[in-house]
Amino acid sequence: MKLKKQTISLDSLDWNILQALQGNAKQTYTEIGLRFGVAHSTVYDRIRRMEENGVIKKYTAVVDLEKIGVKYITAIMTVFTDPKESENVAKKLSEAKEVVEVSTSLSEELLIIAKVVAKDQDALHSFIAQKVAPLPGVLRIRTSIITRKYKQEELLIEKK
């Protein structure tokens, strides 16, 4: 494993291990080792190094909130900003617990695209009206409430 500035180069075993973990992060080192014909200690060592250098950011559980009775709505909010203030707006949005994802995009105008989660439409509107619209540099906001989700996955890596 070599560090090249920001990019970390991985060998084929690292890629295989990452792919296996993306499929099921609860697999044991032994199970992964058996699959790729290496010792569990080698798998442990590779994973530990990938954790240390931030290739593996975290392990998490994907919870089906509807099954446990948690009702919520998700919306995609597009915030049109004054270019001088967009960095600050993006930072402020990132700090809000209602906002689960923040990105910027430069098409015809500089946009901030954020995914917002709230318990209902009133809570969503209150958050946007009281916490987002008043931020300096916010010019206007377009929001689309998601009504049906067909797919939600992280990008699965492909073996190099």
Place this chain on the structure above:
Amino acid sequence: MTPSSVARILRKLPRENAFYFFTSIGNYTGENAASLEEFVDKVREGNIKSLEFHLYRGDFEKWVAEVLEDGELAEEIENLKNLKPVGDALRSQLYLVVSKRFEKLKSEFRG
């Protein structure tokens, strides 16, 4: 009404207490009003869809009562809402209510 309560209603508000105009849930027009005077201007010039959205949600009367602290105007707006005006009629009636109130308070303030 005491001079101090008139002055309070006519004061300039910090941006976090301004009224922000939306056309529907989460869709901010970019227009806002940080005083009663600005609110009157926005009612005169603003998007009719936005005026309908806020009037029937009760947002105007809530902001006027809780932020501007003008209970009388809030009641007048609520009464207007009960008449269920839409479109240009809504704008002209709402403008009449808020501009009349603003002029009255302004003249009281000047003494």
